[in-house]
Amino acid sequence: MSDQVTVNIEVNGTNRVATVEARTLLVHLLRNEFDLTGTHTGCETGQCGACTVQVNGEAVKSCMVLAAQADGQEVTTIEGVAPAGSLHPVQDSFWTDHGLQCGYCTPGVIMTTLNLLATTPDPTDEEIRHALEGNICRCTGYQGIVTAVKSAARRVAAGDPPVSLR
């Protein structure tokens, strides 16, 4: 039996194909095969959430999913949340409301936030913190993140468009 798999995945709206070892994790497929390095590896043990992406709209830790399991699915990474050259209102809120410092956890936090806002458009602080339990931040102490998410929720509910990068 071969220990290789061929996967067909729609990544950020584009069909991508790769043949990799079966043990390849989704995070390594995205970073190494598809050059999408916005998704980060932090703890490699499935606790920090820096590797969070979306599979079929649901936030998942890509270091805890095999590339093979994403075959035939839709994967969204941080690179895909807004058109090139612009920031999604959620991303822009993290800038305006100081929801990041070093930025290493931030792509993962944003991918989880997008999942939260899709199911809970007007979250309370407690709902935000509960949704972000799987994303660990070493820098901010989380208050800036919560403020940014509340801001983001208002902007997404208001239908704000992506912001041009300046």
Added chain:
Amino acid sequence: MYSYPFSYHRPGSIDEALSLLGDFGDDGKLIAGGQSLLPAMKLRLAAPGHLVDISRIPELSGVRATGGGVEIGALVTHSQIASDPTIAAHAGLLAEIANVVGDLQVRNRGTIGGTLAHSDPAADYPAGVLALDAEIEVRGPNGVRSIPAKDMFVGLFTTALDTNEIVTAIRIAGLSANTGYRYEKLANPASGYALVGVAAVVRLDGSGAIAEARVGITGASDVAYRAEAVESALIGLTPNDASVKAAAASAVDGRDMLTDVHAPAEYRARVTRNLVRRAVLTAVSRARS
């Protein structure tokens, strides 16, 4: 980290999965959500040569109302359980538990079948299925059978499943009138696992005394268990803070508490007694309303 190399298979039916498991023997392992298996493989604590991915087998998914109760397919994820209206109506305790398993990302992938088959001592669901007296339906090379929750969790990471049996569904009977439930948990802040988790289901009689009580405890010992001494002490009790606290005193009797890097045995024992008291009191107040 990288697991050892393996071959990956994705059968389209339970029969095909059973056939593959038969071929691979000890060298084959099922995977669905993978939220426990993949971390173990990445740490090289588990090293199966073949993974059999059952996550897309249609017969294993779905939530069905069943005459007052509910049947939950093994592949239903914790996120789905937390938000499903049929489960909210007939097995709300499971929805309450599902909402606090791990974190959102884990809940989006992890499945109830996988959790029950894995029997992690710190998993949340075992306490809940014990308190709900659930039936766990499994299918193996010798056919279909049903395992009552109280017989399911045998030891550390050990269940009553025979070799190559697959959990297919979990069946829960509806709760009677005047019944309340509650899941209380002390979670590890990083992993989200239960240092101690207590699930209580309590039914009151016409006079407000406790007619029926089931208490499932996880995290405290090396396997989830029913706190039968507590249950006996609760029957016939007029519940209040003092009487329930007295009943909760026997919550860890006859059980070895776990000691690990997160908490010593005596701490777990004290937390267990406290969470039993809280869970029962909340279940009682819900039963009243």
